[in-house]
Amino acid sequence: MKTFVYFTLAIVLFTSCKSASPISTASSKKKEKTISKLADNIIDSASENLGVKYKTAGTTSAGFDCSGLVYSTFESFNIPLPRSSFQQAKVGIDLGRNISKAQKGDLIFFKTNHRSQINHVGIVTEVHDDELLFIHTSTSKGVIISSTKEPYYQKTFVQLNRVIL
Numbered sequence: 001m002k003t004f005v006y007f008t009l010a011i012v013l014f015t016s017c018k019s020a021s022p023i024s025t026a027s028s029k030k031k032e033k034t035i036s037k038l039a040d041n042i043i044d045s046a047s048e049n050l051g052v053k054y055k056t057a058g059t060t061s062a063g064f065d066c067s068g069l070v071y072s073t074f075e076s077f078n079i080p081l082p083r084s085s086f087q088q089a090k091v092g093i094d095l096g097r098n099i100s101k102a103q104k105g106d107l108i109f110f111k112t113n114h115r116s117q118i119n120h121v122g123i124v125t126e127v128h129d130d131e132l133l134f135i136h137t138s139t140s141k142g143v144i145i146s147s148t149k150e151p152y153y154q155k156t157f158v159q160l161n162r163v164i165l
Contacts, residue, residue: 035105035164035165036104038077038105038164039103039104039105039164040104040105041077042073042074042077042105042123042164043104043105043123043125043135045073045076045077046069046070046073046123046125046135046143047125047135047145049061049064049069049143050135050143050144050145051142051143052064052137052142052143053142054137054138054139054140054141054142055068058137059071059072060072063142064137064142064143065137066085066120066121066122066136066137067083067084067085067088067121068083068137069123069135069136069137069143070085070088070107070121070122070123071083071088073123074163079163079164081163085109085118085119085120085121086117086118086119088107088109088121088161089107089109089118089121089159089161091161091163092107092161092162092163092165093161093162093165094159094160094161095159095160095161095162096159096160097157097158097159097160098160099127099130099131099132099148099160100129101160102124102127102132102160103124103127103162104124104125104126104127105123105124105163105164106123106124106160106161106162106163106164107121107122107123107124107160107161107162107163108121108122108123108124108132108134108136108148108157108159108160109121109157109158109159109160109161110122110153110156110157110158111156111158112152112156118158118159120136120156121136122134122135122136122146123135123136124160125145130149131147131148131149132147132148133145133146133147133148134146134147134148
């Protein structure tokens, strides 16, 4: 009986200490690579609109507002998002203001003009240690790339969301 108990304990011990299988590790790396490629494609698609003018409620290359650019870009990759930046901020995983958690393709949100709710959105294009670059639509300059280091965006930045899962 003792031999059976020791044998059973040994089996439990060896199977419970086993590291992640190569299959699950390989599949998670493949998923990360797929997500990264999708994020690059989304950024490339949004970047094709650099210089397009601002247009209230715009969702086409004739003119975009900030949420229209995000909505249209993600829609072209079959990722449905709400139409407004306020509603888009409720989708995906809320990463808060932690820039170190950001990845390309994440959404970045702002409260501009002393508003009490989110009213501006962009797509993260590059991640650096203490800075994010993001593509968005400015009312004065149209579709541009900006930085969280710029004082205006530094003080109005409120949230990051991951919607590419």
